[in-house]
Amino acid sequence: MIRVREFNMEKDSRAVEEMEKRCEVGPSATSATDGGKKKNKKKKTTSLYVDLLGDPICRVRHTPDHVMLVAEYGEKKEMVGVIRACVKMVSRGRESSSQLPAYVKVAYVLGLRVSPSHRRLGIGRKLVERVEAWCLARGAEYAYMATDGSNTASLNLFAGLSYARFRSPAVLVHPVHAHHLPPSSSATLVRLPPSVAAALYARFLPPSSTEFLPSDLPSLLSHPFTLGSFLALPSSSSPPSFYSLSHALPESFALLSLWDCTRVFRLRVSGAPAAARAALALLRSLDERVPWMRLPSVRDFFRPFGVYFMYGLRMAGPEGPRLLRALCRLAHNLAVADETCAAVVAEVGRHxxxxxxxxxxxRFSWDEDVWCMKRLKADTKDDNWIASPPSTDVIFVDPRDF
Incomplete structure (x- = not known):
């Protein structure tokens, strides 16, 4: 009754897109209660839906080794499920040794969707098992997935497949305002060529102190969807040259790169309270009529919108936090010019x-994006990354995985 196979772009695109439009990617509905007794009615919470812009494989297309599987049901071969995965080399956050290299090959499992009308039939489990086999055949030693802490169904499914909770980074979201934020007058902002950015990341994000740093970071920094890598220095510092940046930096600095997710997917909020929708609409309307007041209006989250993703965030020195905030304002102001972008997002280690x-x-951020991991190769000489305590607070979140 259930058939799992690889995705065919020409044959499957429309069916996958229609199915995924019915699947939430945010919190699920919760039962309302009254005096401790459950009602029959369901109370909808605010939920997110995703639009993949006619390219269902876009979430993994930009990694070199990737796959997308679909599940069909019954004699009519109805499209009822989909899953994606990519395999890549990432750092373990430890010094390399003769037995344990700095990098390990892992599979990232993402975009698992099962049609709401065909759940509890084992479709999700079958998709995960098949994609694990594909990743194992390509040398992946571990597989991991990410979901928000309220997604009980997903957590239970992966727990039943021997995935264990591994890391819990925080997702930080800042809405894009209608106006530019005032730039910092005490910071010098420098746009870095990809080669210089790669050299700086090699110094300040070494594999020994960073988990999940991809080995193809230079390619990521020069990818067309990376809008730029930026460095913030105290304005009192001497004007830097790219040569000097590669060799020495002031005591205080901040560094980040910016990825354009609007060209990959769009999101839409559903189920928000009517009062919240009306308040945001009123602010936008007033702001259009009296722009000189610079009201804190934000873009419409109830229509399809995209985001910019900040990655590789680093800072150092006593002025580091102030300089990093200056870079975040720069990212916001770049997003203001893009009408399709409604938020600037970062995902960083919890500590x-x-x-x-x-x-x-x-209100828009969440403290716990749950990452679960499974060891695929039982005969490896690895010391079991899952069972080991974290050796660093720094987690590199690849924007291609967001």
Whole structure:
């Protein structure tokens, strides 16, 4: 009754797109309660839906080794499920040794969707098992996935397949305002060529101190969707040259790169309270009529919107937090010019010092994006990364995985 096979772009695109439009990617519906007793009615929470812009494989297309599988059901071969995965080399956050290299090959499993009308039939489990086999055949030693902490169904499914909770980074979201934020007058901002950015990341994000740093970082920095890599220095510093940046930096600095997700997918919020929708619409309307007041209006989250993703965030020195905030304002102001972008997002380690410096709205952010991991190769000489305590607070979140 259930058939799993590789995705065919010409044959499957429309069916996959229609199915995924019915699947939430945010929190699920929750039952309302009254006096401790459950009602029959369901109370919808705010949920997210994704639009892949006619390219269902876009979430993994930009990694060299990737796959997308689909599940068909019954004699009519109805499209009922989909899953994606990519295999890449990432750092383990430890010094390399003769037995344990700095990098390990891992599979990232993402975009698992099962049609709401065909759940509890084992489709999700079958998709995960098949994609694991594909990744194992390509040398992946571990597989990991990410979901928000409220997605009980996904967590239970992967727990039943021997995935264990591994890391819990924080997702920080800042809405894009209608106006530019004032730039910092005490910071010098430098746009870096990809080669210089790669050299700086090699110094300040070494594999020994960073988990999940991709070995193809130079390619990522020069990818067309990377809008730029930027460095912030105190304005009192001497004007830098690219040669000097490659060899020496002031005591205080900040560094980040910016990825354009609007060209990969769009999101749409559903189920928000009517009062919240009306308040945001009123602010936008007033702002259009009296722009000189610079009201804090934000873009319409209830229509399809995209985001910019900040990655590789680093800072150093006593002025590091202030300089990183200046770079975040720069990212926001770049997004203002893009009408399709409604938010600037970063995902960082839960205890990474940069977390406190990144501006965000708590209402739109969440503290726990649950990463679960499974060891695929049982005969490896690895010391079991999953069972080991974290050796660093720095997690590199690849924007291609977001």
């Amino acid at each position: 990474d010092p940069v977390r406190a410096a990144v501006p965000h709205w708590r």
